[in-house]
Amino acid sequence: MTISQILFIVMSLVVLGGGVMVVTARNLFHAALFLILSFFGVVGLYLLLDAGFFAAAQFLVYIGAISILIIFAVMLTRGVQLAQPANSQWPAALVISVIVFVIMAIMLGPIAITIGQRQFGDVSWPNVTAGQPAPAVADDSLVRLGQSFVDFNQYGAAFLLTAVLILVAMVGAIWVARDRTLKDVMEERAELAAEEAQEAMLAGLVQQPLPLGEAQSAESPAVPAAHH
């Protein structure tokens, strides 16, 4: 067994063990901490895959930013975190997850299984031969990644769109989470309802006493007044 294999198994145990604890921990704060542990395992897997940039990005984005966001959310919604961890449909959810995993394992695993006419498993991926090491990564792979982001024949447009997505998400998150209580909402609704009632009253006043032809000519001055 090579060192890489041992490292892979250790990292996989960290990832999967952390993941299982995330979905089963009673205390939501503990679940958030196990989520960080699972992210650390994923960092190790990225390093094994020679994706150093993504290991660093995972470290900064997931462990540094997203888990802090999640911990903040857990702290801000205190008092509900010790509730019952699973809802009433958890056995069905477990069965569905296991079935999905079994299907994916059959499709992706190393054992060829023939069901009816079709063969599943032991897929022959292009450029992958069993027992042979994967080809080396080009030294300038990060340079190529950066160039593909600014080249409009590759991912330039998608890169700009993700910038727009980030901007929209930022503005949206600020708007959604702004300090606005139920009382404010009710007051706003009451104001709106009062305005609508006033408009309806004005429209009724204009339309009822006048004949049809005059009502249409009288509508145009009445509309801007109704907005106030």
Place this chain on the structure above:
Amino acid sequence: MLNGIPLYWFLLISAALFCIGLYGALARKNAIAILMGVELMLNAVNINLLAFWRYIAPNSAGGLAFAAFIFVIAAAEAAIGLALMISVYRNTQSVDPDKLDSLKL
């Protein structure tokens, strides 16, 4: 770094992580825990993308670019989702998705 690790090891690990996240998203009684499940699923997707990049096309930037896009989407999703949960908690004092049924008839 990949001495003796076949591609399907990565695929099976990421499938298992995806299904753990799926169970979390389906079965948890707390909306923030559901978001954690979704994060696990996004991580599984990213492991898959980078594994395929490494084994099948290590000379193209495509796999790395898609993994980077998934990172961006995950960050945006976490920000929006947690902002929603905080807003919901402010208005209802609860983050139980079973109780958020005011749109039901």
